Amino acid sequence: MMQRYSLTAIILHWAIAALLAFQISVGWALESLGARGFSLYQLHKSVGITILLLTFVRIVVRFYKPRPAKLERGWQGALALWVHVGLYAFMLGAPLTGWALVSTAKVKVPTLIFGLIPLPHLPLPASVHGLAENSHGLIAWLGIALFLLHVAGALRHHVLMGDGLIYRMIPGRSRVLLFVLPALILVAFAVGRMIVPAAAPDAAATAPAADEDEAAPIDNATNAAVPEQAANATTNTAEAETETPVGPPPAWSVQPGGKIGFAVGNDGDTISGSFSRWTADIVMDPDHPDSATITVSIDMTSASVGDAYKDGMLPGDEFFGVAAHPTATFKATGAQQTAPGRYRADGTLTLKGISKPQRISFTLSGTGKTRSISGTARVTRALFGVGNGDSSTSLAPSVAVTFAFKAKQK
Structure with a gap:
């Protein structure tokens, strides 16, 4: 019987994946919205900090909960390892560079996480604003590429090789959840597009x-x-x-x-x-x-x-x-x-x-x-x-x- 990840790791995996899909969907539209995107921009920051915190928890769980053994060696195993490392770097780097971007902006916009918890600005000089902005955009595109590689690798194992790899991230090997959980990612992406304000009159x-x-x-x-x-x-x-x-x-x-x-x-x-x-x-x-x-x-x-x-x-x-x-x-x-x-x-x-x-x-x-x-x-x-x-x-x-x-x- 194939060993699965812990239930905590599974929940964190799918929650972070859905939030990342939402962030990518919203992030594409923010620059073109101007002041109309103010509320959405605040939500984008709140979700980003949530991803950062969940990623820290996921790292802790990864070290303290047993993980399934690797299924592949050689260059395929090495590629899978580096894709995972890259995804963790993406989940940490995207919100951190976003936080740095906000903290070094000329216009100091306060951040309240979901309108409740104030987030202080990082003690960074204004001179790093350009670096933070460029890094945030670059990391987002790299994250999308890694995300697609991760999905492609999982489908290769599960469909082409028939080893049921995806069931390691599905509670109870449920066939229903096999479709529902990935669908949540698509739903999160769609919600992000739906809440973007439509073009407004002059x-x-x-x-x-x-x-x-x-x-x-x-x-x-x-x-x-x-x-x-x-x-x-x-x-x-x-x-x-x-x-x-x-x-x-x-x-x-x-x-x-x-x-x-x-x-x-x-x-x-x-x-x-x-x-x-x-x-x-x-x-x-x-x-x-x-x-x-x-x-x-x-x-x-x-x-x-x-x-x-x-x-x-x-x-x-x-x-x-x-x-x-x-x-x-x-x-x-x-x-x-x-x-x-x-x-x-x-x-x-x-x-x-x-x-x-x-x-x-x-x-x-x-x-x-x-x-x-x-x-x-x-x-x-x-x-x-x-x-x-x-x-x-x-x-x-x-x-x-x-x-x-x-x-x-x-």
């Missing part, structure tokens, strides 16, 4: 749409306000305002529960988030908005899009650069009424240490000493160096900012 067509009254940044070349219709509306409103304000404009205190959110198109999807910490100083008479002064300060470290991976990227230099510039501010002196209850204010936005003209549009509702405020702005991220790295190439050029809160007159 990002510009799917970016968050602006309201018809929403203001864009002021043109920096002309420093002039944009749509002509809005300018005409402002002129007509100003002419209608003949009443002289009495006394200084009132100050308003922002009440708890307000929100500042943001959204940006991402190759057919939308990434949405918010800032949990911000303050606003508002002095404004709704009947005489030209006397207004508005200052909003946002703690950029409080940004979140509800995804641990992406949240870990936001503070970095590619996006908000919070180490050097933890706060963004918007300041405006004066506002214009564009319609009953609707206003706009042209001011200055300072983000990542860069100051540029910026417009906001907002509405006031309510009467007396408590008002509800809601509004929008559209920020051109390139003007402030936000999203300036390789992982941002699929992001829309502008970010839609929304805000809503209640204010009480002081």
Whole structure:
């Protein structure tokens, strides 16, 4: 009776084989996905580290559990031995070079294994990034070749030589499992292809749409306000305002529960988030908005899009650069009424240490000493160096900012 591998070795063999097939399937698509592949990239890293850990266990089992004797000697036996050695090198080298690649990348993307366990970066210099990247790709192709050689050798023994070699890796010599277990590898490969995102429409067509009254940044070349219709509306409103304000404009205190959110198109999807910490100083008479002064300060470290991976990227230099510039501010002196209850204010936005003209549009509702405020702005991220790295190439050029809160007159 042919000796078999231990049950532990069998389980590890087929589990690692299926995971490798999944990795190969997904890995082929990652480079072409850009930012759309962010979640899949994180899964790819998680599965890679899982393979690394299972391989270490497999090595331990190999030394402490009895193994079947070799069936062949000579050059065929030597070839089989070196294919096995190569496969172990592949199972260790692929995840290790991938880990090194991530650890030395210019854009530091945090890794959480299956969204739960943080994986630290390896203490490697950035100069080895190119070597890690090239090695990772080369090892993957060598692994595929070794994988095919291993399968060919097993089929040669089992089918052509009729010695039942594959049964050494099948529990109980089950004919059902003889087909089911190899089929799992094909299923894993197919699943990897199925979860790859399909081609998406152009990002510009799917970016968050602006309201018809929403203001864009002021043109920096002309420093002039944009749509002509809005300018005409402002002129007509100003002419209608003949009443002289009495006394200084009132100050308003922002009440708890307000929100500042943001959204940006991402190759057919939308990434949405918010800032949990911000303050606003508002002095404004709704009947005489030209006397207004508005200052909003946002703690950029409080940004979140509800995804641990992406949240870990936001503070970095590619996006908000919070180490050097933890706060963004918007300041405006004066506002214009564009319609009953609707206003706009042209001011200055300072983000990542860069100051540029910026417009906001907002509405006031309510009467007396408590008002509800809601509004929008559209920020051109390139003007402030936000999203300036390789992982941002699929992001829309502008970010839609929304805000809503209640204010009480002081």
